[in-house]
Amino acid sequence: MSVPTxxxxxxxxxARDPDWAAPLREVRRRLQTxxxxxRVELAFLxxxxxxxxxxxxxxxxxxxNRIKVLPMFMAPGGHLKRDLPHIMARFEASWPGVRFELAAAVGTAEPxxxxxxxxxxxxLRD
Amino acid sequence: MSVPTxxxxxxxxxARDPDWAAPLREVRRRLQTxxxxxRVELAFLxxxxxxxxxxxxxxxxxxxNRIKVLPMFMAPGGHLKRDLPHIMARFEASWPGVRFELAAAVGTAEPxxxxxxxxxxxxLRD
Structure with a gap:
């Protein structure tokens, strides 16, 4: 078995304001450091x-050939619960050679x- | 001078889904631990x-008599940049004995x- 990429x-x-993406770009920069x-890309709803x-x-x-999607949302709302699983299912059907995984909303991750x-x-201490 | 409370x-x-607030409630619970x-309250836009x-x-x-508002948003969009400063200014005018402070969006905080x-x-390692 070959190692997945x-x-x-x-x-x-x-958001309408392009600056909105700055923290996402910063997370990407830190991850690449x-x-x-x-291999990390940003994407927007x-x-x-x-x-x-x-x-x-x-x-x-x-x-x-293995792609994880990390929703950079505080919490899962309608978009994540309802729409995103359908989008991911469509990707899986279109590209059967790729394994897709949807992670939980980043705001719910323990760290x-x-x-x-x-x-x-x-x-509060300040 | 008295110590501020x-x-x-x-x-x-x-969000429409009440479960959306679960991570916010969890942050509050951890903070109170x-x-x-x-003294911590949740609030919603x-x-x-x-x-x-x-x-x-x-x-x-x-x-x-000193109240900080921490926006639990990934990044500052129109609501935070445009609407919230007006709301805070209205609070300051209504309650001059209270000091109000608006913190940066939590998603932009260093930690x-x-x-x-x-x-x-x-x-990515998983």
Missing amino acids: KGLILFGHG QMPEA EFQQPDLEASVRALMAQGC VLAAMAGHAADL | KGLILFGHG QMPEA EFQQPDLEASVRALMAQGC VLAAMAGHAADL
Whole structure:
């Protein structure tokens, strides 16, 4: 069995203001500093480009055959619960040679919850 | 000079799905574990209750005269940049004895960026 070539998509909501994406770009920059070989793309649900399919294609063009999508959302709302699984199922049907995985919303990840609580505590101490 | 009595509001976007607030409730729970004396309320921009003013009133009823609002948003979009400063200014005019402060979006805080990047790296390693 060959080793899979992994890729990650940081999938944000997007906003009219292009600066909205700055924290996502910063997460990508830090990730690439930690893992210079990491294949990471941003994608947006609305207002900003690229969309999810464009970033999936970009990762496949880099040879990725295992693609994780990390929703850069505080919590799972309708978009994540209802729409995203359908989109992922469509990708799986279109590209059967690629394994797609949808991660939980970043705001529900243990280290992120801990960091948010710690930051909130710092604000109260300040 | 008397010591200020501080309060913190975790201010989220809100969603139709009430489960959306679970990570915010979890941050509050962790914060109160770390700082049992902390006065912390949740508030929501839309879809969910309480709204920001209701939570400001709840903190004032607990004696708070210094209230920080931490936007539980990934990044600052139109709501935070445009609407929230006006709302805060209205609070300041209504309650001159209370000092209000608007913190940066939680997704732009250094420890949260670090945690998101670390979590993304873990997903790529998995």
